[in-house]
Every structure is written in C-alpha cells, then in structure tokens.
Amino acid sequence: MLPKPTELRVAVLYPTLLNIYADRGNIDFLRRRCEWRGIGYTLVPVGVGDSLEAGTFDFVYIGGGQDRDQVRCGEDLQGHKAELLGDWIGQGKPLLAVCGGYQLLGEAYTGPDLSIPGIGAIDARTTQGDRRLIGPIAIRTNLGGPTDGVLAGFENHAGRTVLGGKTPPLGTVLTGHGNDGSSGQEGFRHGASLGTYLHGPLLPKNWWLADWLIAESLGLAVAELAQLDDSLERAAHRVARSVAGAEWADAPAF
Ligand code: GLN
Numbered sequence: 001m002l003p004k005p006t007e008l009r010v011a012v013l014y015p016t017l018l019n020i021y022a023d024r025g026n027i028d029f030l031r032r033r034c035e036w037r038g039i040g041y042t043l044v045p046v047g048v049g050d051s052l053e054a055g056t057f058d059f060v061y062i063g064g065g066q067d068r069d070q071v072r073c074g075e076d077l078q079g080h081k082a083e084l085l086g087d088w089i090g091q092g093k094p095l096l097a098v099c100g101g102y103q104l105l106g107e108a109y110t111g112p113d114l115s116i117p118g119i120g121a122i123d124a125r126t127t128q129g130d131r132r133l134i135g136p137i138a139i140r141t142n143l144g145g146p147t148d149g150v151l152a153g154f155e156n157h158a159g160r161t162v163l164g165g166k167t168p169p170l171g172t173v174l175t176g177h178g179n180d181g182s183s184g185q186e187g188f189r190h191g192a193s194l195g196t197y198l199h200g201p202l203l204p205k206n207w208w209l210a211d212w213l214i215a216e217s218l219g220l221a222v223a224e225l226a227q228l229d230d231s232l233e234r235a236a237h238r239v240a241r242s243v244a245g246a247e248w249a250d251a252p253a254f
Pocket of ligand 1: 064066067098099101156158159
C-alpha cells in the first residue's frame with residue numbers, strides 16, 4: 001500500500017491582485033486545517049510573470065478581483081499557464097476559483113468598455129451587467145457533506161456568467177443571484193475543479209468543503225482525515241445561512 005500523502009502543496013494564482021473580500025482567508029483556513037492534522041502545507045505563490053510548473057502543486061486557488069486587475073491576470077494567463085490549467089481542469093483535478101478567478105477560466109469577460117481574455121478551460125462566457133449582483137447567497141450542490149451540500153456566502157459581481165452545455169454548474173441558487181441572476185445556476189464543477197461567486201471567505205463559512213478539497217488533493221476520502229472540533233466552524237456556517245435566509249435546521253446550539 002502506498003504511504004498516505006503528508007503534504008498539501010497549494011498554488012495560489014495572483015495572491016496580491018486577486019484577493020478581494022478577504023478571499024485570502026480561504027488559503028489560511030486550508031493551511032490551519034492541514035496543520036491541525038499534522039499534514040504539511042506549502043504555499044506556491046504565482047504572480048504576473050511567474051511560471052506555474054507542473055508537478056509543484058496538488059491544488060490550485062484563484063481568488064476574486066477588480067476588473068482592472070483581472071485585465072493583467074487575464075493577459076498573463078495566456079500561453080503556458082492557460083495550457084497547464086486547461087489540462088488540470090480538463091482532468092477535473094482539485095481547484096477552487098472564486099468570482100473574478102472563476103470568470104477568467106471561461107472564454108472571456110467582456111462589456112462595453114471591457115475585454116478580458118479568459119483561458120477557455122471551461123465552457124463559460126461572462127458579460128458585464130449594468131448593475132452589480134450583491135448580497136448574501138446560499139446554494140445547493142450535490143457534494144453531500146454535513147450540510148447536505150448547501151454552501152453559504154456573499155456575492156458582489158458585475159459579471160453575468162452563462163455556462164455552455166459542456167460545463168455543469170456547481171449548484172443551484174437557493175437565495176441570492178448566482179451566475180447571472182436569472183438561470184438559477186451557480187458556479188461550475190468539473191470533478192474536483194470548482195468555480196463560484198461565493199466570497200465570505202467561502203471556506204471558513206463552509207468548513208466541510210475545505211476538507212473535501214484537502215481530501216481530493218491528497219487522494220484520500222474525507223473520512224480518512226483526522227476529525228477536528230468543528231463547533232466554531234459550524235456556528236459560522238449557521239450564521240452565514242441565516243443571513244442568506246436559508247436557515248440550517250441541524251445547526252448546533254453555540
Ligand atoms: N470584477 C468582477 C465583477 O465585477 C469580479 C468581482 C469579484 O471578484 N468580486 O464581476
């Protein structure tokens with residue numbers, strides 16, 4: 001039997017440019033949940049002009065950002081990074097892209113004064129709307145877990161993302177706007193590659209998704225990860241659900 005992996009290597013794309021609404025909290029949360037379990041954690045920051053090398057990471061994270069910062073990232077992604085990420089996502093390997101980062105994985109993000117190239121790794125196109133879609137949001141995914149797949153967070157985007165037939169959504173909107181405010185779809189999912197409009201940051205408010213991503217990245221089942229005391233995390237999820245108007249009936253008293 002192969003020894004269990006003891007280290008999670010996280011490639012974070014554009015950590016300074018794409019880090020809006022405390023999205024960095026997602027990375028800190030992953031690190032803490034690894035460290036609490038004695039799993040090593042290595043951050044591989046990849047900025048504009050840096051190379052992304054195959055074999056140096058197990059998980060890819062891309063956060064959200066402002067339109068003007070997305071322009072630089074969208075241009076920088078073209079070429080080698082686009083090829084590598086296209087392959088990675090094509091194989092459904094572990095990745096989380098939030099908001100602006102999610103938009104960059106599609107064909108393009110365009111608007112009256114905006115033309116940001118995407119990498120075409122997913123069948124999605126984003127156009128800029130004339131009003132921002134803002135507020136608390138809850139969605140239902142089919143990832144299971146202790147909240148029956150429900151994730152809660154907060155969204156703030158001008159972009160409207162429409163998925164083509166080749167890329168399924170991450171979930172359906174319970175409350176809030178989602179991909180485009182009308183389709184009822186939220187995010188995308190291909191295997192363990194996920195994109196979403198949920199900020200929050202997402203993972204501290206949806207602790208079990210962090211464990212799902214850690215397990216997928218290490219090639220383990222979630223049940224193989226050491227159990228942690230999740231009372232605070234469950235309370236954070238309960239509050240996020242309540243704010244979004246999608247109460248969590250199983251919420252523990254805290
Ligand atoms: N700039 C993009 C938009 O407004 C993404 C925003 C974000 O990442 N929150 O749609």
